[in-house]
Amino acid sequence: MAAIRTMHRYANVPLPETKAARKVLDGYRQRLALAKDPAAKPRKADPAVPDTLRAMLTVLDRATLAGKRDAAAMLLGYACATRIGELVALDVADVAETPDGxxxxxxxxxxxxxxxVAVPYGRVPATCPVRAVRDLLTAMAEAGRTAGPLLVRITRHGRIAAPLTRHGRPIGDPDGRMTTDAIADVITRIATTAGLEGRWTGHSLRRGFATAARRDGKTLERIGRHGGWADGSAALLGYLEEGDRWTDNPVVGL
Known part of the structure; x- marks a missing residue:
């Protein structure tokens, strides 16, 4: 319906009425819900809260370049509350280490x-995003990369991948930048290896940050500004409700 209405706008013709079509969809959605069909429920990524991140980090071989990259991706994505597209867009120049982090x-x-986004040092070295990024940058510099994308493709032999070509033409990012799908696959694979049940994607990091920050008593304003949510974001409010489910439960004490 959105696509059809958009094309009508481009053609400069009156927009079609969608009230009846929406009623049909509402009825279909209700039938699915009454039938207990899983399709009636929204598909949400599980939040990667700190305990989850610790479990995922334990299955990484952080002596390898790929392990350092994956650890940095998870911890930085969590600490900055990035969307997956924002995470893969980061360059080496976008990350500056200061005395505070x-x-x-x-x-x-x-x-x-x-x-x-200010990212302070973590209390535990193994889960510190600052140390994880520093380890990655050091390893990349040793491999001859000191500029360009922060998160790059790495071959099964542990080397930074060369530019990809198909029929002699370059494909993908010539600097080896990972795609959003690649990062999502990494998160899913690590969660599976760690034996975690649920649906784990790149968005699990952003949801996990919001959930954990709320449980720790951080304010809506601070969480929203840190993660780049728009004021009054419905998505953020939904995450915070999940964080409040137990810590601010109205049933407690009644």
Missing amino acids: LLVTVYRPKIKKFTE
């Missing part, structure tokens, strides 16, 4: 602006 420049397409 990392200052990460993230472009947030939803709000159409750059944000500077």
Whole structure:
């Protein structure tokens, strides 16, 4: 329906009425719900809260370049509350280490602006995003890469992948930048290896940050500004409700 209405706008003709079509969809959705069909429920990624991240990190071989990359991707994506597209868009130049931690420049397409996200040192070295990014940058520098994408393709032999070609023509990012699908596959694969049940995607990191931050008592304003959510974001409010489910349960004490 959205596509049809958009094409009508482009053709500069009156928009079609969708009230009847929406009623049909509402009825279909209700029938699915009454039948207990899983299709009636929204498909949400499970939130990667700190305990989940720890379990995922334990299955990585962080002595390898791929392990360092995957650890940095998970911890930085979580600490910056990035969407998966924002994470893969990061360049080496976007990450600056300061005495207090990392200052990460993230472009947030939803709000159409750059944000500077402060990422402090973690108390535990194994789950510290600052140390994880530093380890990755050091390993990449040893491999001859000091600029360009932060998260790059790595071959099964542990080397930064060469540019891809098909029939002699370059395909993908010539600098080896990972795609959003590739990062999502990495997160899913690591979660599966760690024996985690549920639906784990690249968005699990962003949801996990919001859920854990709310459980720790952080305010809506601080969480929203840190993660680049628009004011009054319905998605953020939904994450916070999940975080409040137990910590601010109205049944407690009644």
